[in-house]
Amino acid sequence: MKSVTRSLRVLEAVAQHQPVTVGELTKLFGLPKSTVQRTLVTLAEAGWLRANRKDTTRWEIGARVLAVRPAALQGSSLFAAAREPMIRLRDQVNETIHLSVPDALHSMVVVDRVDCAHAVRTFHAIGDTSPLHATATGHAVLAHLAKSELDEFTAGTLKEYGEETITDPGELRAELRRVKDRGYAVNHNQYLQGVCAIAAPVLDGDGVPLAAVAASLPESRFASGLLPELGRMVTDTAAEITARHPR
Template identity: 45%
Template sequence: MMPATERPDEPAAQGPAGTQTLIRGLRVLEVMAVQNRPIGVGELSRLIDLPKSTVQRLLRTLGQEGWAEMSSDPTTRWRLSPRLLALARTGAPWKTLREAAIPHLAALGARTGETIHFSVLDRDVQMVLIDRVDSIHPVRTFNAIGASTPLHTSASGKAVLAMLPLDEVERILARPLEKVMPNTSTDPRHLMHQVLEAKERGYAVNISENRPHVCAVGAAVAGPGGRPVAAVTISMPDVRFEPARVPEWGAWVRDTARAITDTFTD
């Protein structure tokens, strides 16, 4: 693939120019959110596979409208603005869902001492982290707010899949699946077996399938219609992951997910 800096800044191949610009701007915001640090134009250009001139124009527009801002680093870098971060935390319906979850996430964090993640379902593609309770341990797992994970690689994603009708699960698993880590399964039959296990137990497990040396146990949260909308997970380094404790952790995270569901749908 030709580097983005060497490609001409050509117009959109299809669709209205305004729509293409909007999509590119949203991609810029998405990548900035996942990086969770100030980022330069050149790095953004490589990550998004767009010319630097296009990325620079998008950033200037986002900055003018108050959605991004330049950091005070010696080298010019960009970050999300407080306005956008505030909007993400206050937008409905996730505000209501997050508010319903907060006390239950805190209780689970106190009970386990491990990192607790709360993620929402983004379409039927990925999970996006919207809240986190940090572990009490010096060595702990960390995932930035706004980070996304494919459904097939995470405990939260597999827990959500386990709450969907099987025909939907089959359709999702029939897509090309990325092998993120050596432990990541991309075999639809093997993944369906994991989903069916999670459906029976009420929780799913991830053993270094999305990030190295990170394990998790997760359960899905249902919305008012009974469909999954989110998931809560206990995340820990593999040095503290004990297979014998999985049923115990699974029961805790399953009960927490049910409590959030009851609060959210009350």
């Protein structure tokens, strides 16, 4: 069982840091180089990993993972509930729409995307992760967590990604209260410079956040005067996904 757990952790690490070398993984896990190498070869033989074509000393995600991800997502009830509302929201605002889910209290993970028609647009690949405290999707989820979970989250260090990142726990709590009151969260350069987003939570029957849907756009098209209308459309979309998702 330990070898299975180790293999899964190595797979996750490659996905996050790819293309990555054996030496880098060895330092990351504190394991013998031979153990890491053996794990990589085993995963490669099964199709989960592959050597980078330009630099065969580096490892990256293999075709098996890329094939399984869309199949698993498209068979999920969340994907089925969210896809059509996301497309309609994209058509309304002509901006990129993302659906992200929380990975416990670690990060938000992009699980689906609907691109807009603009030549200049934001882009987050499926599987991309982002910090909860510095993103609109993260704030949308944090605002609906139980107090004990929020206490646990704010007890940790809140990393600064730019001047707009909220790193003070008290300020973050105040912002999350505002998010919950108005129904949507706003990210204006808090994580990636030049990238803005408006997000709202998808909730289960008990009000627990399952995911967040976001309209993401370059700062050049972001205007604070449009926020109430954009916020309403994103919130309506999240509410529709919530209603469509099986309880």
